[in-house]
Amino acid sequence: MNQKMQWLRNKMSSLNLQGMIISNPVNIRYLTNIQAEGILLVTRKENLFITDGRYIEEVHNTLTLFDEIVVYDVRGLSRDDYENFFMFCENVGFEENYVTYAKYKEYMHKYKINNLVETENMLEKQREVKDEEEIENIKKACEITDKCFEYILKYIKPGMTEKQIAREIDDYFYKNAEGKAFETIVASGENSSKPHAVPSERKIKEVDIITIDMGCKINGYCSDMTRTFFVGKMPEHVKLVYNLVLKNQEQVLNDMREGSNTKQISKMVDNDFRLHNYDLIHALGHGVGLDIHEAPVLSINSENVLKENMVITNEPGIYIAGQFGVRIEDTVLINKGSCEALTKSPKGYIVI
Amino acid sequence: MNQKMQWLRNKMSSLNLQGMIISNPVNIRYLTNIQAEGILLVTRKENLFITDGRYIEEVHNTLTLFDEIVVYDVRGLSRDDYENFFMFCENVGFEENYVTYAKYKEYMHKYKINNLVETENMLEKQREVKDEEEIENIKKACEITDKCFEYILKYIKPGMTEKQIAREIDDYFYKNAEGKAFETIVASGENSSKPHAVPSERKIKEVDIITIDMGCKINGYCSDMTRTFFVGKMPEHVKLVYNLVLKNQEQVLNDMREGSNTKQISKMVDNDFRLHNYDLIHALGHGVGLDIHEAPVLSINSENVLKENMVITNEPGIYIAGQFGVRIEDTVLINKGSCEALTKSPKGYIVI
Numbered sequence: 001m002n003q004k005m006q007w008l009r010n011k012m013s014s015l016n017l018q019g020m021i022i023s024n025p026v027n028i029r030y031l032t033n034i035q036a037e038g039i040l041l042v043t044r045k046e047n048l049f050i051t052d053g054r055y056i057e058e059v060h061n062t063l064t065l066f067d068e069i070v071v072y073d074v075r076g077l078s079r080d081d082y083e084n085f086f087m088f089c090e091n092v093g094f095e096e097n098y099v100t101y102a103k104y105k106e107y108m109h110k111y112k113i114n115n116l117v118e119t120e121n122m123l124e125k126q127r128e129v130k131d132e133e134e135i136e137n138i139k140k141a142c143e144i145t146d147k148c149f150e151y152i153l154k155y156i157k158p159g160m161t162e163k164q165i166a167r168e169i170d171d172y173f174y175k176n177a178e179g180k181a182f183e184t185i186v187a188s189g190e191n192s193s194k195p196h197a198v199p200s201e202r203k204i205k206e207v208d209i210i211t212i213d214m215g216c217k218i219n220g221y222c223s224d225m226t227r228t229f230f231v232g233k234m235p236e237h238v239k240l241v242y243n244l245v246l247k248n249q250e251q252v253l254n255d256m257r258e259g260s261n262t263k264q265i266s267k268m269v270d271n272d273f274r275l276h277n278y279d280l281i282h283a284l285g286h287g288v289g290l291d292i293h294e295a296p297v298l299s300i301n302s303e304n305v306l307k308e309n310m311v312i313t314n315e316p317g318i319y320i321a322g323q324f325g326v327r328i329e330d331t332v333l334i335n336k337g338s339c340e341a342l343t344k345s346p347k348g349y350i351v352i
Numbered sequence: 353m354n355q356k357m358q359w360l361r362n363k364m365s366s367l368n369l370q371g372m373i374i375s376n377p378v379n380i381r382y383l384t385n386i387q388a389e390g391i392l393l394v395t396r397k398e399n400l401f402i403t404d405g406r407y408i409e410e411v412h413n414t415l416t417l418f419d420e421i422v423v424y425d426v427r428g429l430s431r432d433d434y435e436n437f438f439m440f441c442e443n444v445g446f447e448e449n450y451v452t453y454a455k456y457k458e459y460m461h462k463y464k465i466n467n468l469v470e471t472e473n474m475l476e477k478q479r480e481v482k483d484e485e486e487i488e489n490i491k492k493a494c495e496i497t498d499k500c501f502e503y504i505l506k507y508i509k510p511g512m513t514e515k516q517i518a519r520e521i522d523d524y525f526y527k528n529a530e531g532k533a534f535e536t537i538v539a540s541g542e543n544s545s546k547p548h549a550v551p552s553e554r555k556i557k558e559v560d561i562i563t564i565d566m567g568c569k570i571n572g573y574c575s576d577m578t579r580t581f582f583v584g585k586m587p588e589h590v591k592l593v594y595n596l597v598l599k600n601q602e603q604v605l606n607d608m609r610e611g612s613n614t615k616q617i618s619k620m621v622d623n624d625f626r627l628h629n630y631d632l633i634h635a636l637g638h639g640v641g642l643d644i645h646e647a648p649v650l651s652i653n654s655e656n657v658l659k660e661n662m663v664i665t666n667e668p669g670i671y672i673a674g675q676f677g678v679r680i681e682d683t684v685l686i687n688k689g690s691c692e693a694l695t696k697s698p699k700g701y702i703v704i
Contacts, residue, residue, distance in 0.1 A: 052633070054634050057546055058549075101449075101452070196406050196407065198387075
């Protein structure tokens with residue numbers, strides 16, 4: 001059995017779970033490499049993946065004998081089969097943060113389970129700490145993101161639209177990686193005051209401010225980076241805000257290491273922003289992996305302690321409605337006594 | 353209040369619901385045009401959308417006074433506020449097919465609701481039948497899809513990879529629409545035997561078979577079309593399968609109209625395929641709208657009756673593992689006595 005499935009079986013046994021239903025496709029991919037619609041069941045006797053005719057061929061190509069996963073076509077299963085999978089299982093785990101209320105009721109009925117047990121994000125928590133191969137994939141995605149940023153700085157000219165720039169970035173990621181990891185943000189001028197702006201037809205001016213938030217995927221693993229930069233020249237009134245964001249972003253990099261308390265770190269940034277009459281209106285960061293947003297959340301509302309080999313973002317931002325915004329974000333690898341920004345694009349004033 | 357919110361209030365009152373929590377962002381967009389993270393509450397007194405700092409500005413720009421939706425920043429709400437929203441509500445509806453089991457429990461607790469009631473996809477069912485504006489959007493998306501297909505037939509040359517062709521399609525949709533509606537499928541040679549193939553580095557040969565499944569978005573509304581065609585020449589042994597798929601696809605277009613039973617139509621195709629020793633391994637079709645896959649499902653496993661102004665796909669396919677596959681798909685508008693294929697690309701043998 002592969003290492004991750006073996007971990008799951010050990011974990012289940014420590015939680016007194018005799019069975020487990022895994023429905024979240026990202027968790028299924030994490031555990032098995034399978035990228036197909038279907039459901040993964042871990043029973044007393046075996047690991048099985050139930051899928052349909054569209055995916056049978058692909059799934060068989062993905063799995064090796066070593067995986068010890070039996071593939072079933074949903075069309076070949078009877079009511080009795082479903083009822084037998086978890087027979088004599090006292091407790092069966094499920095993903096209460098992924099499974100809908102309707103599916104929960106369906107599972108109880110279909111598998112005849114008496115005790116469907118919440119597993120409190122145990123798979124998502126396990127995914128927080130990356131292994132060597134996962135880190136390599138993220139590093140590669142970050143490298144490509146840096147190169148894309150270098151490329152795009154040369155590409156951007158006044159008169160281009162935000163959409164056109166976003167398309168160029170997407171195309172770069174399509175050619176050099178597995179495509180974008182999320183909807184690319186290109187927010188210029190007053191649009192930069194919206195943290196989640198959608199690229200528009202607004203044209204870049206001779207003197208302008210641009211925030212780009214982008215990332216790509218390698219073997220399913222994501223990168224995430226934001227830079228705010230300037231066209232023509234950097235307006236004086238933006239400098240104070242830029243410096244404040246940058247100072248905090250760098251201070252956070254200084255403070256992140258195994259054992260750091262993310263609530264404290266977020267609080268520190270929030271306090272410093274407030275001292276200057278600004279607000280940290282979104283989380284300071286989030287985990288990055290097979291999902292672009294995954295556990296842990298780094299914010300003043302949640303208590304988390306960083307662990308070695310977590311990969312997270314560090315992305316303070318200040319937004320002044322109707323005027324402009326500044327956000328600086330790196331994807332960061334947590335080490336024992338320090339951390340390493342995996343995205344390495346320059347953070348000083350960039351004027352193109 | 354806008355028409356869709358008014359419909360919802362009437363529906364709620366007929367179901368004896370005094371309140372409703374709407375969490376699915378697609379349903380929220382359908383009802384309000386809001387495209388932001390957050391939750392829509394319909395209470396006795398008002399309609400309210402709770403979001404966070406990232407979206408406040410955008411949401412205010414989207415809404416008009418006419419919408420009668422009050423926007424709240426999540427940071428400004430206290431525990432009491434939450435408990436007051438549904439005070440004296442006997443029954444509060446929720447989306448049991450969207451809300452996770454964990455969220456369900458959270459809602460009960462946070463809003464102090466005694467009776468959180470399943471609403472059986474009432475919003476998804478309402479979305480099945482499109483209004484004039486929605487149909488216009490889908491028609492436009494289908495037109496652009498047809499043009500893209502015409503363009504891509506001229507673009508494809510032996511030696512290009514599937515990925516390269518998919519990228520060109522995506523780029524076309526980015527330039528001429530709001531981008532792709534789903535991951536474009538370009539499946540050539542033996543890859544075409546996988547209904548959900550992911551574009552690979554496989555190069556198109558001098559004589560080859562290609563299946564392309566693609567669609568784009570206009571104002572959030574999707575199109576969906578598949579064609580299987582040939583490079584160099586059409587192999588004799590494929591003709592039988594192609595003819596069988598095409599015959600059934602056209603027969604289905606003949607049979608679809610207000611009042612048609614989708615289970616019967618699917619059964620007819622399945623039977624004809626079986627007569628020739630093939631299987632209909634996926635659903636015959638699905639609704640298309642703000643979601644690329646939405647209600648209803650057209651398959652032998654579910655009973656549905658078509659209604660005027662539904663928009664659905666008609667996509668029979670045959671897949672011979674390791675060899676090749678043929679799928680022909682149109683997006684179709686249901687009328688009273690007939691139906692109209694909104695995607696109009698040619699379906700006879702196409703050889704490029």
